[in-house]
Amino acid sequence: MNIVVPIKLVPDLVEELEINDEATDLERDFLTYRINEFDDHAIEEALQLKEAHGGSVAVVALEREETDKVLYTALAKGADKAVKITGLDEDASSHTAAKAMCKVLGDMEYDVVLTGVQAADDRDGQLGVLMASYLSIPHVSVVSDIAIAGDKLTLHKEYSGGVMASFEVTPKVLLGVQAARQTPRYAPVSRVRQIMKEAELDEVEVEAEPGAGSIVRRMYTPEKGEGAEMLDGSTEEIAGKIAALLNEKKG
Amino acid sequence: MGQEILIVVEHQGGEIADVTFELLGKGRELASKTGGTLTAVLFGSGMQAAAASLGAADKVVYVDHERLADFNPEACSAALVAVVGAREPWLTLVPNTSMGMDLAAALSARRDLPLVAYAIELALDGGNVIATSQLYGGKIYTESVLETGVVSVLGGSFPDAAGRVEGTPEVETFDAPDDVATGCLRFTGLIEPEGGDVDITQTEVLVAVGRGIQSEDNLAMMEDLAAKLGGAVCSSRPIVDNKWLPKTRQVGKSGLKVKPRIYLTFGISGAPEHIEGMKNAELIIAVNTDETAPIFEHADYGTTEDLFDIVPALTGMLE
Structure with a gap:
């Protein structure tokens, strides 16, 4: 099967996130972007399916400072094609991103679209479900355990408390991946460098379409509660304080 | 209308x-x-x-x-x-x-x-x-x-x-x-979680691990600590997504809701989905090197010391 994996680059949450002067968006000048972790799982799952059943994997991303690196990494891992979409602002909403992705998919042959189930910046909803709806193909969110059986796919959709529903579908279909069957593989830097010399990214410019239909009137950092009492001292002293707290509570 | x-x-x-x-x-x-x-x-x-x-x-x-x-x-x-x-x-x-x-x-x-x-x-x-x-x-x-x-x-x-x-x-x-x-998507059944593992909703002491433990190999020292405390190891979602622990150990929105006497976290940032599953624990102690991690908003005590230093020291001190 031919699989397309649309991915989002999102701000690295380990870094401190600053808000702009108008308090309507992040201060994007200093942001470091990285691949949305669920999209990393979607790429892994796509590669696993390709390795077991043949077909191809194409990865599609919107242009950011780090997009080239992320796409070359996907090629180094085994993707056959990588497409960079230009022409959209960095603060493009999920709706705008989905419409742009769908335009690009219109020129590609695919059976299955795999993407991360959600991303940290999905204020106006999840990219995958929006895309499926614009493409008029069925979608399932929070998916794991994808398998190919003949011309059908089987999969699990996760609910809370460890309960799952199983589904069967005849492509085309879009699946919002929760977790790949194994930890996303790692591409050695040397391999990524080599790919950068050998391969080229496809680049497609897209005209942005209207976005989410709502405006952000205020973005803020949530008020901090009383919070934890921070333990201080050397490692030994802190470990000692934790041990004392545990022993006291255990009684 | x-x-x-x-x-x-x-x-x-x-x-x-x-x-x-x-x-x-x-x-x-x-x-x-x-x-x-x-x-x-x-x-x-x-x-x-x-x-x-x-x-x-x-x-x-x-x-x-x-x-x-x-x-x-x-x-x-x-x-x-x-x-x-x-x-x-x-x-x-x-x-x-x-x-x-x-x-x-x-x-x-x-x-x-x-x-x-x-x-x-x-x-x-x-x-x-x-x-x-x-x-x-x-x-x-x-x-x-x-x-x-x-x-x-x-x-x-x-x-x-x-x-x-x-x-x-x-x-x-x-x-x-x-x-x-009409349509081509067919529901084929519900799958209940497998039993047989530790029931973390009934465990009084939980040692919770997150992305910060970095590698599956580091679970062993967490198991040691949990054993000393008479408790069990549980985790946030990424650990289960990586298949390092079974789904039965996942705390949070898509996992289980727990209310232990002691909840000790290592390398968990405290995403809202995780907090939803553990906020009612009686005593929460969080270890995370990121001082801005939301987990510290919900913990009673915290430290930004490296978990790889704290865990061996703490394990050594416990009876």
Whole structure:
């Protein structure tokens, strides 16, 4: 099967996130972007399916400072094609991103679209479900355990408390991946460098379409509660304080 | 139709989900302020009797079809799109759950309605709705202004008591549109979690590990610590997604809700989905090198010391 994996680059949450002067968006000048972790799982799952059943994997991303690196990494891992979409602002909403992705998919042959189930910046909803709806193909969110059986796919959709529903579908279909069957593989830097010399990214410019239909009137950092009492001292002293707290509570 | 607020009812195995009552309660409050009406939309097969617990609503719109018996994203989206197309409600509230995710964005895209996701608060301002979303792993909140549209609301945002009203409102049957019956996505069954593992909901001491433990190999020292404390190891979602621990050990929104006497976290940042599952622990001690990690907002005690230093030291000190 031919699989397309649309991915989002999102701000690295380990870094401190600053808000702009108008308090309507992040201060994007200093942001470091990285691949949305669920999209990393979607790429892994796509590669696993390709390795077991043949077909191809194409990865599609919107242009950011780090997009080239992320796409070359996907090629180094085994993707056959990588497409960079230009022409959209960095603060493009999920709706705008989905419409742009769908335009690009219109020129590609695919059976299955795999993407991360959600991303940290999905204020106006999840990219995958929006895309499926614009493409008029069925979608399932929070998916794991994808398998190919003949011309059908089987999969699990996760609910809370460890309960799952199983589904069967005849492509085309879009699946919002929760977790790949194994930890996303790692591409050695040397391999990524080599790919950068050998391969080229496809680049497609897209005209942005209207976005989410709502405006952000205020973005803020949530008020901090009383919070934890921070333990201080050397490692030994802190470990000692934790041990004392545990022993006291255990009684 | 004016100011109609529509609530999408979530149910599984014939039981209505708590989040439905949370939305009904909040919807009732908003409707009383706007002078509008509150309508619950129920999809199912032979589910009409469930309307008896939806007394908080003024009306129940019920769509019956065999493909709606168990949640099917394709069939349910088609039904919701048709109901909203016919009624043109002012506001549609959907739970931001596994099921709701498949409905809210589909409705937004197919009816060209604005959508605000991950909402934890809803308020009115003039004729608009102000929806507060929890984004970026809980580090950032946004207030979005909606004239009309769809909001998907995180579970646990509102109390459910106000929405639990006995009594059957007027039930209006809505014929399933043709595209509910057609389609290529088929529900084939529910899978209950496997038993046999430690039941972390019944364990008094939990050692919770997150992404910060870096490698599966480092689980062994966590097991040692848990053993010394007479407890068990549990984790946040990424650890289970990486298959380092079974699903039975996952704490949080898509895992289990726990309430142990002691909850000791290592390398967990404290995303809202995790907090939802452990905030009621009696004593929470958090170890994370990121001093801005949200987990410290919820912990009783914390340290930014490296877990790889703390864990061996602590394990050595315990009897």
